[in-house]
Amino acid sequence: MTVMQRPAAQPSAAGSPDLPLLEVSGLTKTYGGAIGCTEVDFRMWPGEVLGIVGESGSGKTTLLGLLSGSLVADSGQALYSDRGGRVHDLVTMGEAERRRLSREEWGVVHQNPRDGLRLDVSAGANVGEPLMATGARHYGRIRDRALDWLTRVEIDAGRIDDLPKTFSGGMQQRLQIARNLVIGPRLVFMDEPTGGLDVSVQARLLDLIRELNAGLGLSVMIVTHDLAVARLLADRLMVMRRGRVVEQGLTDQILDDPQHPYTQLLVSSVLQV
Numbered sequence: 001m002t003v004m005q006r007p008a009a010q011p012s013a014a015g016s017p018d019l020p021l022l023e024v025s026g027l028t029k030t031y032g033g034a035i036g037c038t039e040v041d042f043r044m045w046p047g048e049v050l051g052i053v054g055e056s057g058s059g060k061t062t063l064l065g066l067l068s069g070s071l072v073a074d075s076g077q078a079l080y081s082d083r084g085g086r087v088h089d090l091v092t093m094g095e096a097e098r099r100r101l102s103r104e105e106w107g108v109v110h111q112n113p114r115d116g117l118r119l120d121v122s123a124g125a126n127v128g129e130p131l132m133a134t135g136a137r138h139y140g141r142i143r144d145r146a147l148d149w150l151t152r153v154e155i156d157a158g159r160i161d162d163l164p165k166t167f168s169g170g171m172q173q174r175l176q177i178a179r180n181l182v183i184g185p186r187l188v189f190m191d192e193p194t195g196g197l198d199v200s201v202q203a204r205l206l207d208l209i210r211e212l213n214a215g216l217g218l219s220v221m222i223v224t225h226d227l228a229v230a231r232l233l234a235d236r237l238m239v240m241r242r243g244r245v246v247e248q249g250l251t252d253q254i255l256d257d258p259q260h261p262y263t264q265l266l267v268s269s270v271l272q273v
């Protein structure tokens with residue numbers, strides 16, 4: 001386990017808003033000889049929505065995987081400041097600590113909800129399980145919390161005992177969000193969460209993510225190839241190309257006044273559609 005203490009850390013229940021939630025430098029991952037992402041540097045702040053955009057194969061999913069723990073970096077540093085103000089290097093920390101952070105501090109929302117749900121148990125169990133993994137044992141209270149979260153994500157309480165496979169794609173995605181948020185994470189990684197959904201379902205899901213960010217102060221790192229989604233949700237954007245971050249800044253600044261030729265191309269190609 002690698003735990004570091006920043007000299008200025010001021011531990012509090014929610015972590016300090018003065019400390020970056022994540023401070024990433026030189027993060028690199030190759031697959032054999034091929035670059036996944038290379039020399040990625042950025043900071044992310046508590047309560048922020050950070051969008052990662054770029055063409056297919058630019059390294060967005062690789063970066064998310066390195067930070068959320070499904071991939072191991074070749075080199076670099078990714079310092080995560082937890083609720084207690086303790087700082088962990090995600091690149092070098094041990095498996096037990098990674099599992100604890102995944103259980104207690106993070107959520108991961110996959111593009112395909114089937115990758116983030118257990119299809120063979122009820123909707124209520126899908127939401128209740130993460131609570132049990134963090135120590136909850138009282139069946140009645142677990143069911144109440146599950147019901148509360150189903151309602152928050154606009155799933156009818158009467159569906160609590162139904163299997164997710166009987167849900168529509170949009171409902172499954174909302175159930176996946178409830179499963180992730182029931183433990184009160186500080187940071188949720190989302191990989192194309194609205195991909196494959198039709199436009200009206202997408203709009204409701206985007207509203208939900210905005211509400212959760214504003215209401216709970218949730219930090220969200222969201223990968224999307226859709227600049228309209230990025231515009232609507234993200235406070236700041238990172239633009240990736242061929243594994244590198246070519247530009248980052250405030251969303252409006254990047255989309256209205258892109259500096260890098262690749263970002264200019266990305267923005268103008270969307271405008272021409």
Ligand SMILES: Nc1ncnc2c1ncn2[C@@H]1O[C@H](COP(=O)(O)OP(=O)(O)OP(=O)(O)O)[C@@H](O)[C@H]1O
Binds near residue numbers: 031037059061063
């Ligand atoms: N398991 C793997 N084995 C070999 N190469 C991989 C693997 N996963 C990703 N890559 C390569 O790493 C680079 C970055 O891929 P990545 O999936 O991170 O991009 P992306 O921006 O998320 O793309 P998309 O939008 O299509 O999901 C690509 O060149 C890809 O071919």
